[in-house]
Amino acid sequence: MGSQLDDRALKAPLEAEAGAIRQRNERDILDAAERVFSRHGYRGASLKLIAEEAGLPKSNVLYYMGSKKALYVRLLEGVMERWNMMLDDISVDDDPAEVLSAFIRSKMEMSRRHPEASRLFAGEILQGAPFLQDYLRGELRDWVESRAEVFRKWAERGLMDPVDPISLIFLIWSATQHYADFQSQVAGITGHDDFTDEDMQRVTDFLIQVVLKGCGVVSAPRG
Amino acid sequence: MGSQLDDRALKAPLEAEAGAIRQRNERDILDAAERVFSRHGYRGASLKLIAEEAGLPKSNVLYYMGSKKALYVRLLEGVMERWNMMLDDISVDDDPAEVLSAFIRSKMEMSRRHPEASRLFAGEILQGAPFLQDYLRGELRDWVESRAEVFRKWAERGLMDPVDPISLIFLIWSATQHYADFQSQVAGITGHDDFTDEDMQRVTDFLIQVVLKGCGVVSAPRG
């Protein structure tokens, strides 16, 4: 298994904008594939199952996606695109409490609304990130480092404790994604098979409170 | 795929204590299987690979373990046994700061020393816990609930903030297991391919500080 995300060799026939039929079928396939891959992992997922889930013959899936690997990579690319849209334009002059609260809220909403995408990503990382290694060591690393720099400056200005910013980011990632990736564990232990929006809101408030207070963030957010 | 952990139908020929040969070979197979299953997931792992990793022919693996499923279940059982030995005898009269610190330290050490076991468990949960559902809704749920009761009483006595205890347990679980389950992500972003003991100690101290302060735990631990 290669370790690159840009395997242009295997590709669907068309590149850019395509006909309505193609657009609809590709959407159906990608939706089905996200569910199946997130539930069974890369090797555990079979094209037959994806095809059945999408309501199409297996050959049709391969017609549009080229190969299993290409389908998986395309899914990952889609997930990563929408991964870190938030927190993209923060600056030293922003309010730490507001920014951190919004970050936690945004990640929790992600876990709530796109648990399959989160689990797809988690499965890829769990297996050693065979396809995402370059992304982790490049793009994502830079993203984290630049945010960490802002956190450090906030600490210098006395707006929060001088905690290690990268550990803080990992803490927020893990605590929020937990509710998507370990959904079955959370459901089993709480007994709430249907983790409601109110449940999620309670957890969000808890995390915001503990993280802000735990890092000594001073001012309170507006809301 | 069934959802029970007690499938006594498939079983290795012998039950209890066994000869030296059997003991050594089973150990080799279980060690190899833990590595392979944690790296590739249940369906992604093949008996051929496990056998090669153990240095035995495939037939021999099946002779000792009966089937792939039985081998996997036996591994999971072993992991769960050693899962929550800690925090087992806490009482309302213990010092919250000490107990929570020890809990975090213990879980971080688990991530450090048995990352494959952690990833094996994570993979099982990620895929909906097909084999562990009963365990989650039974044993583990009771364990969590009884610990939560102690946390609540600490809050009543004013020793910590009245935070939701179950959310707190999830927070500690996720934050600590992150360094085993998402090891490849942590390595990619920090650049430390070899996350040293000192790195781990720094993170442990960070988590203890943030969690204790964030939950308003009053007294400080001895150490």
Place this chain on the structure above:
DNA sequence: GAAGAAGCTGACCGATTGGTCAAGAATGAA
């Protein structure tokens, strides 16, 4: 409506999967 492009799919392929089995080799208690 002609013609080329795009969409569709059943039949088929070699490789790999988990699992069986029979026959022989090593072991250990009497």
Place this chain on the structure above:
DNA sequence: TTCATTCTTGACCAATCGGTCAGCTTCTTC
């Protein structure tokens, strides 16, 4: 030494895997 138990393993099996392909139908465009 005997002999039953345990251990070992290559050959083999049906099922499933991802992927190819030829030939068909349906669309689009002029």
